Amino acid sequence: MSTTFLLICAMSLDAALGEPDWLWSRVRHPAVMIGNVIGWLDKRLNHGAQRRLKGLAVVLVLVIGSLTLGRVLSLLGPVIEIIICAILLAQKSLVAHVRDVGDGLRTSLTEGRTKVAMIVSRDTRDMTEAQVARSAIESAAENLSDGVIAPAFWFLIAGVPGLLVYKAINTADSMIGYRTEKYRDFGWAAARLDDFLNLIPARLTCVMIVALSGQWARWSEMVADARRHVSPNAGWPEAAMARALNVALAGPRSYDGQIRDLAWVNGNAPREIGAPEVFRACDMLWTVWGLALGLLSVWVGVSFII
Template sequence: MHVFIAPLALMVERYTGYPPHLMNAIGHPVIWFGKLIDFLETRVDRRERTTQQRRDAGIISMTILLGGVVLVALLVQQLTRQIPQGWLLEMLLATPFFAQKELGRAVRTVAEALDISLDAGRAEVSQIVGRDADQLDEAEVSRAAIETLAESTSDGIVAPWFWLVLFGLPGIVAYKAINTADSMIGHLNDRYRDFGWAAAKLDDVVNWIPARLSTMLITAACFIVPHASPGKAWATAGRDASGHASPNSGWPEAAFAGALGFSLGGPRSYDGNTVELPRMGSGKHELRGSDILRALQLYRATLNILLGLSLAIALLMLSATG
């Protein structure tokens, strides 16, 4: 029954999310990873060191992080597989590493807030993006929410699933540790450019296949979403994804843009500094809260396609073993 861990984890997390009482009692695994990353940074990173020394410190930190979390995950997996129905416990332990329910809730909240006021929309979108939100207009708030939804469909859902299917609990734990490290230290600023180099490069590697798989899933989802274009989703991703600063993020963003007839990307501000990013898609650029709801419809359909794929893989694996 271990073959059904991935599809069941997807189903359980999609409808239950991470229980608030657990969050209050013990926090979230990602928070634990973050504390370990903070601890390692304060112990091994020194500003007075050379570029190579700081890069080496980052490599050592990532080795310790991954070695530690994978070892724990392997031990837990071995224990669960020695007890009756332990696969159910393993499945439950995998669910916190998905973000289906919380991602959908957070993005929908932005659309609902825009119905109240622009300031409310800005306040909500600031919870899910790193860009400066206090001066965004409605179109910029809407684009920010949709871009986050698209990118996180890949690195918050498809990528964890991919590594869970391949390597079980250690795979999904290792992926989430890398992704957490990248979000914390994988930045091109003076503080993290060298120390976070290993985290950023590893994140690029582990998201390469999932980003392109996400594009395929989004394209397939267009067939069951009214007024979504699978042809434009695929074509736009192939045309515009390579223009993104990230080797991976552009794929799901461009697919969403093409599917829904949007134009995403463009300039945005981080800590008062304007950054020019390429456009994804050539459709409507002046988006509104109702367009966020359209994107959420495509998001839910993509989750359904992923679940169907996961079940199909599980059944094939089951038939192959017996």
């Protein structure tokens, strides 16, 4: 049974079931277990001298451990591989979280702030409606790449071992890959490897959004926006999503009470947006998912004929 067919089954299973509360309220999610391991290593090693070397050791432990565990799990058969892949994809849950922000904004600005605080790390208490909407759409674009396309890509390339390596490093980057005094050295290796692992998926996500929205004529603008972005990868899907929806994204925002004057993405487009644009972003998430599933299905069909 081909890896491509397994991925199609996993994507379909994730789209149908998502992350059921009845299961994960009783059993720890694999991503939570990975986070627990990283947190334990952080507490034990992130102090004293040679923090960059210690951080590199953490990355090596995560990679070797993920490859080994992934290889063992792969031996259990295709059904287990499909289930593991479905669990570590995040399409349905991503759409649900983003849609919750739109529903919250329809209720009140306070409710919108509460919902968006669940998916972004920036300060949300004083956000305007437009800032809430932009934050949700930016999260949708970035997590479409990080939570759906990238894990699917690495599963396709290297099966369950590749998928587990990606999820471990991506989780490590989200926990220790910050440019703060505490993590600048210790999280350096995790952040750089995460940048590498997302290099192709982020640009692939961008291309799919552009293909679906027909914005090829503005490709040079998207490249320019992506290169100005604080992240080497997140700017690509954000730039494409901004033009697909005809909205401005990014711009100044607050972290820990400090305003960061970040560059606008598609800055000449409307900035005063709200719930309707958030719902349109959700539609685009499903459209990209459908395109990915369709391309994989065509590949399986062609391979079968050949």
